[in-house]
Amino acid sequence: MKxxxxxxxxxxxxxxxxxxxxxxxxxVDEVIAASKEIGIPCVIKAQVMVGGRGKAGGIKLAKSxxxxxxxxxxxxNMEIKGIPVKKVLVSEAIDIGSEAYLGIIIDRGKKKxxxxxxxEGGVEIExxxxxxPEAIYKVYADSLMGLMPHRARExxxxxxxxxxxxxxxxxxxxxxxKIFVDLDSSLVEINPLVVDKGxxxxxxxxxxxxxxxxxxxxxxxxxMRDRESEDASELxxxxxxxxxxxxxxxxxxxxxxxxxxMATMDLVKHFGGEPxxxxxxxxxxxxxxxxxxxxxxxxxxxVKVIFxxxxxxxxxxxxxxxxxxQAKHTLNIKHPIVARLTGTNEEKxxxxxxxxxxxxxxxxxxxxxxxxxxxx
Amino acid sequence: MSIFVGKETKLLVQGITGRDGxxxxxxxxxxxxxVVAGVTPGRGGQKVxxxxxxxxxxxxxxxxxxxxxxxxxxxxxxxxAVYEAxxxxxxxxxxxxxxxxxxxxxxxxxxxxxKDCRLIGPNSPGVVSPGEAKVGILPGHIFKxxxxxxxxxxxxxxxxIVDQITKSGLGQSTCLGxxxxxxxxxxxxxxLELFAEDGATEAVxxxxxxxxxxxxxxxxxxxKNFKKPVFGFIAGKTAPADKRMGHAGAIxxxxxxxxxxxxxxxEENGIVVGETPTEVARLLKKHLG
Numbered sequence: 001m002k003x004x005x006x007x008x009x010x011x012x013x014x015x016x017x018x019x020x021x022x023x024x025x026x027x028v029d030e031v032i033a034a035s036k037e038i039g040i041p042c043v044i045k046a047q048v049m050v051g052g053r054g055k056a057g058g059i060k061l062a063k064s065x066x067x068x069x070x071x072x073x074x075x076x077n078m079e080i081k082g083i084p085v086k087k088v089l090v091s092e093a094i095d096i097g098s099e100a101y102l103g104i105i106i107d108r109g110k111k112k113x114x115x116x117x118x119x120e121g122g123v124e125i126e127x128x129x130x131x132x133p134e135a136i137y138k139v140y141a142d143s144l145m146g147l148m149p150h151r152a153r154e155x156x157x158x159x160x161x162x163x164x165x166x167x168x169x170x171x172x173x174x175x176x177x178k179i180f181v182d183l184d185s186s187l188v189e190i191n192p193l194v195v196d197k198g199x200x201x202x203x204x205x206x207x208x209x210x211x212x213x214x215x216x217x218x219x220x221x222x223x224m225r226d227r228e229s230e231d232a233s234e235l236x237x238x239x240x241x242x243x244x245x246x247x248x249x250x251x252x253x254x255x256x257x258x259x260x261x262m263a264t265m266d267l268v269k270h271f272g273g274e275p276x277x278x279x280x281x282x283x284x285x286x287x288x289x290x291x292x293x294x295x296x297x298x299x300x301x302x303v304k305v306i307f308x309x310x311x312x313x314x315x316x317x318x319x320x321x322x323x324x325x326q327a328k329h330t331l332n333i334k335h336p337i338v339a340r341l342t343g344t345n346e347e348k349x350x351x352x353x354x355x356x357x358x359x360x361x362x363x364x365x366x367x368x369x370x371x372x373x374x375x376x
Numbered sequence: 377m378s379i380f381v382g383k384e385t386k387l388l389v390q391g392i393t394g395r396d397g398x399x400x401x402x403x404x405x406x407x408x409x410x411v412v413a414g415v416t417p418g419r420g421g422q423k424v425x426x427x428x429x430x431x432x433x434x435x436x437x438x439x440x441x442x443x444x445x446x447x448x449x450x451x452x453x454x455x456x457a458v459y460e461a462x463x464x465x466x467x468x469x470x471x472x473x474x475x476x477x478x479x480x481x482x483x484x485x486x487x488x489x490x491k492d493c494r495l496i497g498p499n500s501p502g503v504v505s506p507g508e509a510k511v512g513i514l515p516g517h518i519f520k521x522x523x524x525x526x527x528x529x530x531x532x533x534x535x536x537i538v539d540q541i542t543k544s545g546l547g548q549s550t551c552l553g554x555x556x557x558x559x560x561x562x563x564x565x566x567x568l569e570l571f572a573e574d575g576a577t578e579a580v581x582x583x584x585x586x587x588x589x590x591x592x593x594x595x596x597x598x599x600k601n602f603k604k605p606v607f608g609f610i611a612g613k614t615a616p617a618d619k620r621m622g623h624a625g626a627i628x629x630x631x632x633x634x635x636x637x638x639x640x641x642x643e644e645n646g647i648v649v650g651e652t653p654t655e656v657a658r659l660l661k662k663h664l665g
């Protein structure tokens with residue numbers, strides 16, 4: 001789960017990390033009022049959860065009230081990578097002395113939490129990692145002891161020569177680590193971390209992502225979810241214990257298991273079709289879950305054919321068959337359905353579905369090909 | 377021969393009285409697995425499918441000599457279940473539970489470093505050595521004893537590929553799912569090291585997916601150290617970036633962790649990649665005859 005910059009900064013403030021004076025606004029009038037409070041010049045920043053806001057013109061410095069209005073109007077009417085901007089952050093203009101990068105993630109290979117620092121700020125850290133990995137300084141936290149103070153100081157001393165700033169930075173790194181661990185974060189990032197002309201260390205930007213598996217113990221984090229910025233079907237699926245991701249094709253896929261669901265999409269593409277979605281109905285799927293899955297799938301008007309690919313293990317094919325039958329009646333599904341149901345109780349499933357007007361396939365290859373054929 | 381589980385496995389089921397725990401205990405017994413004990417705190421003295429239930433792992437190990445455990449408890453309690461098993465001297469823990477926070481797994485991995493205990497999972501479907509033992513939730517009927525080792529990050533996709541391998545006339549030495557989470561106890565390379573030593577394994581199938589760079593590391597390892605033929609499949613060629621595809625670990629971050637990168641790494645390092653699950657089985661059959 002991701003949150004906006006302004007939300008991440010609220011968390012930062014709670015943990016004692018210095019951020020610019022700021023206010024989140026929804027309208028041009030609110031922006032103008034905020035600019036008077038914060039002072040002009042100020043920076044107006046689009047609040048969307050995608051990268052490249054600056055390049056897209058979503059971050060602007062306003063030097064007069066006229067510019068505040070102009071920029072507020074343009075940014076609030078803007079779409080960045082297809083996402084409409086509905087909120088902006090009005091921020092104090094900081095007199096920047098130097099910029100750096102500071103972030104924490106879990107290193108999957110080393111199975112440890114790692115603090116990453118780079119003397120260049122405002123950069124795409126992944127790009128740097130690929131092109132000049134030596135520019136990134138990494139400090140691994142001890143998995144049981146945490147980020148020890150001397151390790152945090154190591155980070156500060158890498159970034160800054162002035163010991164006063166370096167130790168201030170060590171304190172920021174420790175606070176960042178505390179946020180990461182306390183809140184089950186998957187990424188926390190200050191990019192750029194700046195030293196202003198007065199020598200203060202400030203988090204000019206903030207990024208905070210959370211591990212979905214940790215959300216159950218953080219209702220406060222869940223409460224930060226911006227439901228508007230997420231796909232409604234994907235959210236609904238999550239609530240019903242399904243896993244759905246919308247794509248742009250026309251063959252709706254219903255599969256049990258994430259790996260098989262991905263392989264099914266890939267197979268559709270392999271034979272020349274376009275998958276409409278990723279949809280994992282999980283293990284031990286009840287007829288009701290199948291109904292819910294189809295309800296979500298059918299919200300996508302691009303879907304022209306439905307392809308069930310079920311490998312029964314814990315999932316019983318007769319449960320899925322009952323779900324299909326019920327859904328066909330209740331939801332009045334007119335789409336052709338290709339069903340490949342194999343494994344546990346597959347014969348029972350065939351009995352249930354023999355009058356249902358489905359197209360059956362023995363293998364997933366055959367199923368994918370039949371689904372594509374139906375579109376012609 | 378086989379790896380991880382076999383005739384010598386004496387299995388303990390943690391969370392045996394739960395819905396999944398009891399159902400799969402029955403399935404594992406039916407397969408012929410030597411299930412010696414179960415643990416559910418507060419349910420000591422009961423029996424599930426004839427298997428004695430204990431309040432704690434140490435007591436169960438003391439009374440039954442269990443050497444392997446499989447965990448079916450909810451994610452919230454699964455981490456402590458792993459610690460309990462490790463502290464009681466269990467050598468192999470297979471964690472089926474899904475949804476454990478990554479930061480907890482970082483601690484688990486660190487805790488286990490000093491213990492003589494291997495963890496498979498979490499979010500693993502389990503391990504099967506056909507004809508010997510089944511530990512976990514994999515459907516027993518698709519397996520056949522043979523000489524192909526199978527290791528995978530997923531569940532049902534593994535069944536699909538195993539089923540096709542079996543239908544082609546080949547069989548498996550050991551098949552396991554290492555789990556779809558970002559932080560897991562046992563990785564591809566750990567399994568390959570054991571498959572290398574296993575006399576019954578003549579070829580290995582590695583089933584990877586998007587996210588992380590485990591497949592790339594594995595490819596480099598195979599080129600340098602692994603002498604047996606390796607076949608591969610990568611799921612998620614059509615997955616969009618920045619979206620979690622079911623598994624917590626199946627996410628392309630930015631441009632890293634794509635299927636294309638992984639397939640390239642496999643091919644450049646001598647792993648034969650099948651475009652589809654069917655093709656994997658066909659290539660394998662062609663090679664082993």
